[in-house]
Amino acid sequence: MATNETMRRAKGGKKDEFYTQYLTIKDEMIHHKDEFKGSIVACPCDDYDLSNFCKFFEDVKEEWGIKKLIFTSYPSGKYRIVDNQGVTDGELEGDGDYQSDEVQELIKEADIIATNPPFSLFKEFIIWVVNSGKKFCILGRGESIFVKEIFEFYKKNLIWYGKIRNVGMMFQVPNDYNSDKIVNGKKVCKVTCSWWTNFGDGQEKEQPFDTGVSYNSNNYRKYDNFDAIHVKSRNEIPMDYDGLIGAPSSYLDFRDDDVFEIVGLLNHYKESNEEKGWFIGEERWIKKGDKMVISKGPVLDGKAVFGRILIKRK
Ligand SMILES: C[S@@+](CC[C@H](N)C(=O)[O-])C[C@H]1O[C@@H](n2cnc3c(N)ncnc32)[C@H](O)[C@@H]1O
Structure with missing residues (x-):
């Protein structure tokens, strides 16, 4: 069940409704197409009427050979299952908190978790998903690397960046969110985000890193309080x-x-x-x-x- 702290943060006025654009999802997932073959995919922060994760995976399900899709959403508690039987929509007893026993039971069989989880619960979410032993590809803010627990996972090579890293991405947001950008009549907000994943063997090296720059004591200063x-x-x-x-x-x-x-x-x-x-x-x-x-x-x-x-x- 969700802890009191989780409930307080999720419900206590946290601005978590940042809806990911279809292309943002496609541009990353396309690189991991082979991982999805024969898998069960869960999107546990995704309302099938609003989330492009649901739309995207429904679109590629057949072509990519995905066995089953499980979508659950918070706080409506709606869920959708798409498998060989077709589409089954239903309502959970609770509010759809991904940590609730009910959602955990429903997504237990998933091989892959793919979503943009709430920014306010990102640390908790990534700890949960790493400990679940499942494969994942999730979106988070660029600066999350400075969260100790996330860095520790990164250093131990349990998580790494996906293909698209530290890029300003546009998200559709509710009308009462602070943003003065309107695209196609919808309010949008730009946030620097990266994909985080454990697909593959580790972070892919783009090219050998070489700035071509040499050290010169005139050009570099040491910190006042640390030897670097x-x-x-x-x-x-x-x-x-x-x-x-x-x-x-x-x-x-x-x-x-x-x-x-x-x-x-x-x-x-x-x-x-x-x-x-x-x-x-x-x-x-x-x-x-x-x-x-x-x-x-x-x-x-x-x-x-x-x-x-x-x-x-x-
Ligand atoms: C950053 S938005 C992204 C929504 C959707 N995944 C997308 O990418 O378009 C995060 C979503 O997580 C939902 N959420 C907040 N707390 C949650 C919780 N405890 N369990 C599951 N979802 C939660 C929010 O309501 C919000 O819709």
């Missing part, structure tokens, strides 16, 4: 520096394990756990708005900088 050099953009990562490099997370889009080891994350965490890959810097006073606060995150020239991926040349 700060690199502003992916294209400035020096290929010949032997120490720790604080790289932007966009390095991971082109991650090349033959060249760099991913050591961990340097972020504004409370505690460090180097074994798990979470690092913190020495405490520093930094200015935040009008206030001075203590930070353990990466600090450069007295200013806090955004979290970094720590990499080291192999």
Whole structure:
């Protein structure tokens, strides 16, 4: 059953209604077509009247040889099953929370979970799906790599990025959401997102990573509070520096394990756990708005900088 905390967050005014465009789904799934043959696919955050995941998988079901589709939606509790018998629509007893016993029972037989889960429950969702042992291909915000649990899965190679990574994607949103963009009469919102998956053997390398840039002590500064050099953009990562490099997370889009080891994350965490890959810097006073606060995150020239991926040349 859903925990009280889950219910509070999902129902407590969280803005989770970001509907994925059909092409966004197709552009990623097409790369994993072979994974779907003979499989049972569940989309557990998907109202079959609204979700393009449902539309897309119904469209390709025959061609891709998908055995069965199971769609459940929250909070309406509607479900749809599409199999050789045809289409069966029904209503669950509860509200369709993916963690409820009822939904878990219904999707138990699924081989693959494919959805865009609620942004407010993304961490919980990915922990659940990894522990379920199922294959998955799900959409999440680009910055989710900075969530400790997600990074740990990534570092252990239990999850990785799909083909489409850190791209601004358009989602249809309800009329009361904050957005001034209207496309074809519908309100839309742009969010930077990546696909997360465990299809295949690991993150596909696009090409050997080589910025062609050499280290020069005049061009790179060490953090005030951590022994690593700060690199502003992916294209400035020096290929010949032997120490720790604080790289932007966009390095991971082109991650090349033959060249760099991913050591961990340097972020504004409370505690460090180097074994798990979470690092913190020495405490520093930094200015935040009008206030001075203590930070353990990466600090450069007295200013806090955004979290970094720590990499080291192999
Ligand atoms: C980001 S939207 C995406 C909707 C749909 N999957 C799509 O891609 O178009 C996430 C959806 O998850 C639903 N949701 C929120 N809490 C949920 C829960 N506990 N269990 C299942 N779905 C939930 C929201 O109502 C919302 O429709």
